[in-house]
Amino acid sequence: MVWEAEKPIRVAIAGVGNCCSAFIQGLAYYRTFGADGPGLMNVEIGGYQVTDIVPVAAFDVDARKVGLDLSQAIFSDPNIAYRYPDVEVPSCGVTVQMGPAMDGVSPDLTEFVTLADRQAVDVTQVLRDSGADMLLNFLPTGSARAARCYADAAIKEARIGFINGMPELIVCDPVYQQTAIEHGVPLIGDDVKSQLGGTAIHRALLQLLRARGIHVTRTYQLNYAGNTDFYNLIHRGQSKHKTKREALEMLIPPDADISTGFSYIDLMGDRKTAIFYIDGSNYGNAPLHFEAKLEVEDSSNFGGVMVEMIRYMKLGLDRGVAGVLQSASAVLTKHPPMPVDDDAVAIQHLKEFTAGQRER
Numbered sequence: 001m002v003w004e005a006e007k008p009i010r011v012a013i014a015g016v017g018n019c020c021s022a023f024i025q026g027l028a029y030y031r032t033f034g035a036d037g038p039g040l041m042n043v044e045i046g047g048y049q050v051t052d053i054v055p056v057a058a059f060d061v062d063a064r065k066v067g068l069d070l071s072q073a074i075f076s077d078p079n080i081a082y083r084y085p086d087v088e089v090p091s092c093g094v095t096v097q098m099g100p101a102m103d104g105v106s107p108d109l110t111e112f113v114t115l116a117d118r119q120a121v122d123v124t125q126v127l128r129d130s131g132a133d134m135l136l137n138f139l140p141t142g143s144a145r146a147a148r149c150y151a152d153a154a155i156k157e158a159r160i161g162f163i164n165g166m167p168e169l170i171v172c173d174p175v176y177q178q179t180a181i182e183h184g185v186p187l188i189g190d191d192v193k194s195q196l197g198g199t200a201i202h203r204a205l206l207q208l209l210r211a212r213g214i215h216v217t218r219t220y221q222l223n224y225a226g227n228t229d230f231y232n233l234i235h236r237g238q239s240k241h242k243t244k245r246e247a248l249e250m251l252i253p254p255d256a257d258i259s260t261g262f263s264y265i266d267l268m269g270d271r272k273t274a275i276f277y278i279d280g281s282n283y284g285n286a287p288l289h290f291e292a293k294l295e296v297e298d299s300s301n302f303g304g305v306m307v308e309m310i311r312y313m314k315l316g317l318d319r320g321v322a323g324v325l326q327s328a329s330a331v332l333t334k335h336p337p338m339p340v341d342d343d344a345v346a347i348q349h350l351k352e353f354t355a356g357q358r359e360r
């Protein structure tokens with residue numbers, strides 16, 4: 001472990017793409033400018049600060065990343081995440097290892113990813129040797145088999161925490177939940193709900209409309225960006241449509257129409273735009289129309305949530321909690337196993353978990 005920390009939280013990462021880049025650059029940012037800098041949902045969680053998070057292992061399959069130190073691999077093509085000004089990412093002392101490719105790189109994704117001609121390492125052994133407390137899954141959407149391969153290595157073999165940042169339904173799978181309990185492993189998932197992203201904003205709007213008595217009749221959310229993730233979503237985004245849609249469906253009347261869409265616009269790079277459209281009726285069935293637009297650095301929006309999840313996961317590990325950390329999953333993911341339709345209630349549950357008044 002090269003990065004020093006008072007109370008280290010050791011993380012292993014599967015998928016050194018744009019989200020990983022923003023996440024690691026953010027860690028370097030707070031190491032440089034102070035752990036109480038802007039952009040954090042919480043400066044401290046259960047005594048842990050962002051600067052306690054230390055990468056100890058990383059896996060990818062792209063020839064331009066495997067074999068490099070993580071601090072260099074995050075800037076290798078095709079990554080284009082926002083480059084934080086005035087932040088030098090120090091060497092992590094972590095060499096990116098060749099993971100099992102499986103279905104991580106679909107035929108369409110070969111446009112972006114150059115598959116390395118190397119033998120995959122033994123993921124479980126690397127996790128054990130690294131002393132990782134948890135594995136973070138940042139694989140491309142649609143990597144059903146590869147994601148489960150990493151989940152198995154973490155949960156069943158290395159027996160470390162597992163955070164599922166992508167929309168494959170692993171933490172929502174009752175079989176994985178039971179396996180995690182039997183192996184003494186905590187889980188958070190599925191699919192990161194970005195810090196201020198489409199899902200968080202759309203949910204807040206729908207909750208406001210519901211509280212004000214507005215009957216929503218139809219709504220859509222259109223997202224576009226020019227990063228690898230969006231290119232991939234166009235070709236195999238079914239699981240993302242599901243996690244996004246189900247996060248919203250619980251907040252609208254059953255007869256309302258809803259749609260979620262993605263577009264890839266290469267010149268937008270990692271800058272994501274989300275457009276929200278809502279039709280409804282208010283007093284006396286009078287029509288109401290609402291539109292809004294968000295522009296945000298897509299991958300940084302992920303990093304801010306990951307540093308929360310990691311610290312809640314560490315609290316779960318410290319307390320010996322096994323199985324799904326329900327309150328962290330409900331607040332921080334798009335598709336938790338036990339969704340809570342009122343975000344204020346979900347946040348209250350998470351506060352109680354942090355204070356040790358709620359087991360999970």
Ligand SMILES: NC(=O)c1ccc[n+]([C@@H]2O[C@H](COP(=O)([O-])OP(=O)(O)OC[C@H]3O[C@@H](n4cnc5c(N)ncnc54)[C@H](O)[C@@H]3O)[C@@H](O)[C@H]2O)c1
Pocket residue numbers: 014015016017018019020059060061062099100101102103104105113138139140141142143146165166167191192193194197227228229232240298299301302
């Ligand atoms: N705001 C956000 O950007 C956001 C929010 C929520 C969820 N997510 C999800 O996070 C995931 C990662 O997003 P991203 O933008 O970093 O994607 P990305 O395509 O930039 O990165 C994915 C990385 O995984 C690597 N990879 C592919 N197969 C692999 C394998 N078998 N083993 C190891 N590495 C492999 C690729 O080479 C690439 O480096 C996606 O599933 C995305 O949907 C992103």
